[in-house]
Amino acid sequence: MGEVTTGRHRVAVLVRHGVRPLELGLVHQIFGQARLGDGTAPYEVLTCAARTGAVRTDSDFAVHVEHDYAALTTADTVVVPASQETDEDDDPLDHELRAALSALGPEVRVASVCTGAFVLAAAGLLDGRRATTHWLSAERFRTLYPRVRLDPDVLYVDEGRVLTSAGEASGIDLCLHMVRGDHGVAVANDVARRTVVPPHRAGGQAQFLGRPVPEPQVATTTAAARAWALERLHEPIALTDLAAVGPMSVRTLTRAFRAELGMSPTEWIVQRRLDLACELLERSDLPVEQIADRAGFGSASGLRKHFVARLGIAPRSYRTTFRVRG
């Protein structure tokens, strides 16, 4: 994926007005600092915007951008950092940006940091895929883009061609993940060491599968109940039992889920069950009936109903589209 035969791998950072300096800079930091064993830099990082010149940040300074969208046509990887100012619009894409994104070839890797995921979703790049974004924006994201399987519990999601990361600093984890995939653990660890960040944050391989990774600073009230539920997705989960884990009342539990996850407990459970079902559809040959059973849907028809309602396609067609070979 994305390996170039001539010259360096070109990473284009797509900035918009209101861009967050941290998220903009971290891309340059991680890719720009990478060095191969012989000391050569494998990446070239370009910054581009709709027009060259000054681009406002969300702070009291602007950045001077040298490239416009034409730079995207030569990119191997495109990274979209958050820009609160436009990501809060219900449609973050103007026709210029939409055209630039849809012109990207299928071999171009696309990644987002934080609410940059809204841009990818609006461009249709995330339809039917797993993705993540900043947890504070999770509810709005789901409302706007029901076809995307949003998982606000992970640091980042790797869907191959399209990658998304959660808030702010998780962009570092995602960029390191891409470096690791492109050039191996040694090169990625070297960047991490010089940037003084952990080379691989807690969660290990589980992150590649899009499985939940605990976010220490977030959502403390529901954490125990969620962990408990994840252990028994395959069996029926009653709200009274889930609340008893806390322990807390059912009323407080549902309120906490709404406040922290932006959805009801059962909605959250259904989504986790769909995650599991999708993974089994992608990575196993189990019949749909058995997948429904393992994922805690009473029957294949139950799975199918939820699947179609939330992903817009049937389990079987999902499998044919997203089957992982080997």
Place this chain on the structure above:
DNA sequence: GCTGCTTTCCGCCACT
């Protein structure tokens, strides 16, 4: 699709 039973969701309000 219909029916009847069970569970869940959430506003309201009282209690600590």
Place this chain on the structure above:
DNA sequence: CTAGTGGCGGAAAGCA
């Protein structure tokens, strides 16, 4: 007075 909690009940959703 505010903040968090949780019981109640009607509407809605889920399920057989």
